[in-house]
Amino acid sequence: MIPTAHLLERAPEPGRDAVMPDEWLTVGESCQLWKLHRNTVYRHLHNGTLPCRTMRIGRNWRINAADAESMLFALNYLITQSAVDPDEAEG
Numbered sequence: 001m002i003p004t005a006h007l008l009e010r011a012p013e014p015g016r017d018a019v020m021p022d023e024w025l026t027v028g029e030s031c032q033l034w035k036l037h038r039n040t041v042y043r044h045l046h047n048g049t050l051p052c053r054t055m056r057i058g059r060n061w062r063i064n065a066a067d068a069e070s071m072l073f074a075l076n077y078l079i080t081q082s083a084v085d086p087d088e089a090e091g
Contacts, residue, residue, distance in 0.1 A: 024055070024062035033072055 052067035
């Protein structure tokens with residue numbers, strides 16, 4: 001297991017986010033954070049469909065930690081919204 005909790009649980013500094021914008025995660029760390037399979041993340045990296053800033057160092061990918069955290073919140077929102085019964089939401 002790759003420890004990533006320290007990136008999200010660190011106390012924010014004044015005037016800065018909890019995750020520094022210049023921190024980068026490996027694909028493995030991103031998979032742990034998003035609870036996605038490694039192949040899914042690589043497929044989106046190669047297709048250019050991952051909505052995060054990325055960079056490639058040689059054969060290795062890095063994903064911006066602040067973007068990864070934002071994507072985590074978006075994924076959680078989509079999951080909770082899809083779990084709501086449409087009939088219950090209307091009335």
